[in-house]
Amino acid sequence: MVAGGLSLDAPVSEIMSEELIVRKSDASFSDLYLCMIKNRLHHLVLTKDGTSQSPVTGIISDHDVLLSMGNSPAILIHALLNTMDLDEMKSIRLRAEQMLRYYLENEVAMDFVASVMTEINDVIISQARIIALTKYRREYPEMEGIKFCFLSLGSEGREEQLLRTDQDNAIIYEDVPQELQDKAAEFFLKIGVEMVEVLIHCGISPCPGNIMASNSKWVQPISTWKDYFSEWILRPTEEALLNSTIFFDYRAIGGTNFLADQLTDHIYEEVRKKHFFLNFLAKNAYLKPAPLGFFRGFMVERSGEHRDQFDIKARAMMPLADLARLLVLSHGVVGINNTFKRFEKLAELEPVNQELFIQAGKAYEILMRMRALEGLHHENSGRFIDPESLGKLHKQLLKNTFTPLLELQELVKVRFQLDYFSK
Known part of the structure; x- marks a missing residue:
C-alpha cells in the first residue's frame, strides 16, 4: 500500500495475491521446501486440508525454513561458541553443509558463501584451541604467557574451504629462553595434536602429506619459521616450491597474530632481496x-x-x-x-x-x-x-x-x- 500510494481505505483485493499456492499443514518438510524452491516463494500458506478453501493454519517463510533447520549462519556460529562437545560440533558442521547446499543451489554470491563457511571453520578451530589449552595448561605452567598462533594453510588459509576437505595447518610460537625450548616444543606439539584431533572428529580429514600441527616439523618458534622460508626462497627445489604453494597462503586463527605478521614481513623482505x-x-x-x-x-x-x-x-x-x-x-x-x-x-x-x-x-x-x-x-x-x-x-x-x-x-x-x- 505504501509503495503504491494507496488509501488506507482501499480494499484488500487491490493488493492481495490471488490463486495462492497452499499446502497441507502436516505435509513433510521436504515437500514444503521443494514447493517453495520450485515456485520461487518467499512465503507459503498452510491450510487444514491443503486447499485454498479450508482454514489457514499457518504461514512459513524461506527465513523460517533456514531457522527451523538451524542453518542460519548466526545460529550455527552461536551454537559452536557455546559447546565444547565434539559430537555436537561435528553435527553443527554437518548442518553447515546443508546451508552450503542451499546457498549454492540458489546461486548466492560466492564471496559471501566462502566468507560464511570460513567463519564457521574458524570458530571450530578457535574452540579446538580452547579445548587443547584447557587440557594441557595446568601440566605446563611455565608456558603461561608464551605467545603462539595457529596457522591455517592451503584452501582454508585462502578462505576457500567450503567442504570438509583435508586440513593443512601449523603452529608458530614466540622464541623462548634456551632452558624452556624443550618444554615449549613438547607443549605446543601436544596443543597441535589435540587441535588436529578435534578437527578430524568434526569430519575434516587429515592431510595425506602430514602437513599438520600434529607433526613436530610444523610446530616451531618464529625464528625457525623464518629459517624455513629463507631456505625455500634461497634454494627453490621441487620440494621447496611445493611447500611454497601451501605455506605462502597461511592465515592466523586465534592466538597472537603479530607473530604471523612478523613472518609475513620477513617473507616479503626475502622475496624482495631474492x-x-x-x-x-x-x-x-x-x-x-x-x-x-x-x-x-x-x-x-x-x-x-x-x-x-x-x-x-x-x-x-x-x-x-x-x-x-x-x-x-x-x-x-x-x-x-x-x-x-x-x-x-x-x-x-x-x-x-x-x-x-x-x-x-x-x-x-x-x-x-x-x-x-x-x-x-x-x-x-x-x-x-x-x-x-x-x-x-x-x-x-x-x-x-x-x-x-x-x-x-x-x-x-x-x-x-x-x-x-x-x-
Missing part, C-alpha cells in the same frame, strides 16, 4: 597439467581409482590459485590470501590487464561452485568430475573457465621470461 625466486614460482605455475587435450577434450585420468574423470583441482583451480599468488607476490601485496580477491586487487593494480583478471576471478568462483556441488552430490571432496555426467551447458561453462587460465599462463611466460629461464 627476486629471482619468483621466476621459479612462475615456471612451477606455468607447467601445471593442461586442462584440455589436443582435440579440445578434457584431460582425464588415464588409470587408477579416478580413471576417465577430470581433476578440477589440479588442472583448473590450483593453476589459477598459483598464478594469483605469484602475481600478488610480485607486486608485494600483503594481507590478501583469497584467490578471487587477489584477482580483484590485480585488476586494480594492472588496468591494462583488468579484464583478464576479472575473468580469472569469475572463473575461479565458477570452479569453486562446481567442485562444491559435485562434492555435496557425491559426499566426497568433489575433486574428480566425470565429464560425461555434465550436460552440454555445464561442459561449456567449465571449458570457458580455462580461457583466462591459459591467457594468464602466457602472460606469466612472457613477464618472467620463462623461455630464457628454462634454457
Whole structure:
C-alpha cells in the first residue's frame, strides 16, 4: 500500500495475491521446501486440508525454513561458541553443509558463501584451541604467557574451504629462553595434536602429506619459521616450491597474530632481496597439467581409482590459485590470501590487464561452485568430475573457465621470461 500510494481505505483485493499456492499443514518438510524452491516463494500458506478453501493454519517463510533447520549462519556460529562437545560440533558442521547446499543451489554470491563457511571453520578451530589449552595448561605452567598462533594453510588459509576437505595447518610460537625450548616444543606439539584431533572428529580429514600441527616439523618458534622460508626462497627445489604453494597462503586463527605478521614481513623482505625466486614460482605455475587435450577434450585420468574423470583441482583451480599468488607476490601485496580477491586487487593494480583478471576471478568462483556441488552430490571432496555426467551447458561453462587460465599462463611466460629461464 505504501509503495503504491494507496488509501488506507482501499480494499484488500487491490493488493492481495490471488490463486495462492497452499499446502497441507502436516505435509513433510521436504515437500514444503521443494514447493517453495520450485515456485520461487518467499512465503507459503498452510491450510487444514491443503486447499485454498479450508482454514489457514499457518504461514512459513524461506527465513523460517533456514531457522527451523538451524542453518542460519548466526545460529550455527552461536551454537559452536557455546559447546565444547565434539559430537555436537561435528553435527553443527554437518548442518553447515546443508546451508552450503542451499546457498549454492540458489546461486548466492560466492564471496559471501566462502566468507560464511570460513567463519564457521574458524570458530571450530578457535574452540579446538580452547579445548587443547584447557587440557594441557595446568601440566605446563611455565608456558603461561608464551605467545603462539595457529596457522591455517592451503584452501582454508585462502578462505576457500567450503567442504570438509583435508586440513593443512601449523603452529608458530614466540622464541623462548634456551632452558624452556624443550618444554615449549613438547607443549605446543601436544596443543597441535589435540587441535588436529578435534578437527578430524568434526569430519575434516587429515592431510595425506602430514602437513599438520600434529607433526613436530610444523610446530616451531618464529625464528625457525623464518629459517624455513629463507631456505625455500634461497634454494627453490621441487620440494621447496611445493611447500611454497601451501605455506605462502597461511592465515592466523586465534592466538597472537603479530607473530604471523612478523613472518609475513620477513617473507616479503626475502622475496624482495631474492627476486629471482619468483621466476621459479612462475615456471612451477606455468607447467601445471593442461586442462584440455589436443582435440579440445578434457584431460582425464588415464588409470587408477579416478580413471576417465577430470581433476578440477589440479588442472583448473590450483593453476589459477598459483598464478594469483605469484602475481600478488610480485607486486608485494600483503594481507590478501583469497584467490578471487587477489584477482580483484590485480585488476586494480594492472588496468591494462583488468579484464583478464576479472575473468580469472569469475572463473575461479565458477570452479569453486562446481567442485562444491559435485562434492555435496557425491559426499566426497568433489575433486574428480566425470565429464560425461555434465550436460552440454555445464561442459561449456567449465571449458570457458580455462580461457583466462591459459591467457594468464602466457602472460606469466612472457613477464618472467620463462623461455630464457628454462634454457
